[in-house]
Amino acid sequence: MLPELKKCYMPAESQVISSFVADPFRYSAELQQALNLYHHWSAFQSLPVYPFFADLYVLLLEGPNLQFTRTPAKDEYTEQYEYLFRRLAYDEEFLQLHKIIRTDKRKKGSRAQLALLLLLRHLPPSPMDSRRNAIRALHQIIEDFPFTPSEMQMVANEHLFPSRASLEGFFAIEKVKNSLPARIPTVRIEVPPGEEPIMVEKASHLPLGGYTELSTDGSFESIVPTELAYLTLDEKYFLWKFVNGELLYFSRDTEAEILVLVQVLVLGCWLNPIWSESIYSFGGEGMLGKRLIQGLLCRVAEDFQTASRGKLRVSLCLIGQGMEEEAPRLQILLPTGVSVLGIDDPEAACPTQSKYIRGKLFTAFFLSSPNVKSKLQKFVETYYDRYSLIDITREKLKDLELLQEELIT
Numbered sequence: 001m002l003p004e005l006k007k008c009y010m011p012a013e014s015q016v017i018s019s020f021v022a023d024p025f026r027y028s029a030e031l032q033q034a035l036n037l038y039h040h041w042s043a044f045q046s047l048p049v050y051p052f053f054a055d056l057y058v059l060l061l062e063g064p065n066l067q068f069t070r071t072p073a074k075d076e077y078t079e080q081y082e083y084l085f086r087r088l089a090y091d092e093e094f095l096q097l098h099k100i101i102r103t104d105k106r107k108k109g110s111r112a113q114l115a116l117l118l119l120l121r122h123l124p125p126s127p128m129d130s131r132r133n134a135i136r137a138l139h140q141i142i143e144d145f146p147f148t149p150s151e152m153q154m155v156a157n158e159h160l161f162p163s164r165a166s167l168e169g170f171f172a173i174e175k176v177k178n179s180l181p182a183r184i185p186t187v188r189i190e191v192p193p194g195e196e197p198i199m200v201e202k203a204s205h206l207p208l209g210g211y212t213e214l215s216t217d218g219s220f221e222s223i224v225p226t227e228l229a230y231l232t233l234d235e236k237y238f239l240w241k242f243v244n245g246e247l248l249y250f251s252r253d254t255e256a257e258i259l260v261l262v263q264v265l266v267l268g269c270w271l272n273p274i275w276s277e278s279i280y281s282f283g284g285e286g287m288l289g290k291r292l293i294q295g296l297l298c299r300v301a302e303d304f305q306t307a308s309r310g311k312l313r314v315s316l317c318l319i320g321q322g323m324e325e326e327a328p329r330l331q332i333l334l335p336t337g338v339s340v341l342g343i344d345d346p347e348a349a350c351p352t353q354s355k356y357i358r359g360k361l362f363t364a365f366f367l368s369s370p371n372v373k374s375k376l377q378k379f380v381e382t383y384y385d386r387y388s389l390i391d392i393t394r395e396k397l398k399d400l401e402l403l404q405e406e407l408i409t
Contacts, residue, residue, distance in 0.1 A: 020051040020131060021082045022058040023067045030058050037113055047120065052134040055085065056119065060112040063098035064089045077131040084138040093145040100156050107158060114158045117167070122146035150174070153332045160329050170329050172287055176295025177302075177333060179283055180400060185304050185408035218249025264313045265304055266384065267297050267407070269367035269392075270346075270376040271320030280397050289397055293367060294318070296400050298330060300407045301338050316340045317364075319379070346379050365407060367392050 019031055034054040038047060047053055059066050066089055068082055088094055101111040123137050154161065154170075161167050214224065227247050230238035241247050275289030282292060297316055305314045314337065318327065327342030334340065364387040368376050373389065380387040396403045 019054050019058075019069070020078070020134070021066075021068050021085055022055050023069045026067050027058050027062075030061060033109065034058070037116075041117070048123070048134065048137070049130065052131075052137070053116075053120075057112060057116050059085060059089060060098065060101055060115050060119075061108060063095065063102070077135065081131050081135055081138070084135060084142065088138060088142055091142060091145060093147065097147060097152065097155065100152060103156075111155050111158045114161060115155045118147065118151050118154065150332050157328070157332065160332075166329065169288075169291060169326070170332075172291040173295045173298065173330065174333055176282065176287070176292055176400070177298045180296065180299040180404055182299075182306070183303055183404065183408055184307050185300075213251045214248050215251045216245050216248060218251065222250045224248040224250060264315060264363070266315050266317050266364040267301050267304075267366075268317035268319065268364060269293055269297060270369075270372045270379070271318060271323065272369045272372055273321065274369075274371075276321075278394075282400070290320070292397055292400060293392070294326075294330065296404055296407075297367075298333050300404060302335055303408060305335055305338050314338045317343070317366075319343045319346050319376075346375075363387070365390065 019027075022031065024031060031054050034057040035050070037057070038050050038053055041047060066085070068085075097115060101108050101115060104111075119141070123140070161170065224247075227238075227241075230241065238247075271290050271293065275293065278289045279286040280289055280292055281287075297318075301314045301316055304312060308314075316327075316330065316334075316338070318330075318340070321344055323342030324344050325342070327340040330340045330342075364380055364384040366376060366380055366387065366389050368389045369392050373391075377389060380389070390403075390406060392403070
């Protein structure tokens with residue numbers, strides 16, 4: 001047993017559960033979950049001492065409602081440790097995270113586990129093997145709560161991260177995206193004559209005036225005046241016709257259809273299966289080729305969206321095995337206005353997904369490799385009127401900034 005651990009014997013469970021502050025008699029089930037999780041994660045991640053780990057887990061579940069243990073004698077470290085936990089429980093940003101976790105009671109356990117894993121990633125690598133070191137970590141969390149908006153979304157969508165591999169892949173893509181510098185694109189997308197794109201949410205709600213027909217569907221403002229005569233005869237008869245939908249209403253002219261042309265830039269790649277196995281050096285560590293490409297495309301997509309100031313809609317189109325499953329995870333990394341489409345099998349997906357990727361004002365830039373270039377060219381020719389293919393070589397993947405410059409210029 002590690003030093004400074006307090007043993008709390010649970011007669012009902014006939015096992016030992018340790019915690020610094022969480023009441024073990026109230027949270028025996030939660031502490032047992034934390035213990036199981038601790039053993040599971042310890043195989044691949046450096047974890048702090050178990051009591052600190054368990055207290056963080058229970059705090060994420062309970063928030064300000066956390067019940068502390070009633071130990072008669074408390075030393076200086078125990079009192080300070082408990083005080084910091086109370087402060088963290090009422091931290092504004094922590095409360096937002098706790099609200100996300102508690103939104104769905106069926107998912108609160110899995111969301112708290114993911115939130116705990118994300119929180120531990122931000123703690124210093126020094127071993128937290130005592131309350132003294134745990135107190136330092138708590139000070140760091142309170143002074144600068146580390147959760148980013150994308151991590152908040154990860155907790156809210158914990159079902160997208162069912163395995164360790166899905167988390168590691170997401171973190172790798174995020175690292176590539178954040179490591180590349182933000183640049184202002186200089187690509188000018190030409191609009192065909194007479195097809196000026198219009199960005200509107202919907203057509204005008206104002207009616208064109210006049211009535212066109214009678215119907216049994218409408219509001220009291222449009223009721224046919226003669227229907228009110230039933231009120232003078234028998235009020236119950238009027239109510240009966242109203243409940244059964246037999247009253248007559250005037251129907252107004254429908255709105256004229258407005259053709260909305262939207263300029264869309266598609267950034268895509270047919271992910272070569274080789275890139276799922278090839279390791280490249282990035283930031284001093286090895287990384288799969290497909291993660292480099294996904295991170296690069298996310299960076300460039302965000303740059304285009306920022307530079308256009310909402311006048312350009314940007315979409316990612318990723319083709320390759322497993323891309324349909326990965327697309328929702330990539331969406332978390334991207335700002336509002338950038339969409340992601342993942343296609344596992346382009347030949348099977350084309351008939352059903354063509355409505356998402358077809359349009360006269362679509363311009364596409366696709367990364368290509370020699371062994372899939374002919375298939376990719378056939379795909380883009382089918383769905384996009386204007387496109388460019390950019391060849392990827394092993395040398396280009398070794399210098400992503402040069403490839404990024406080629407995409408935006």
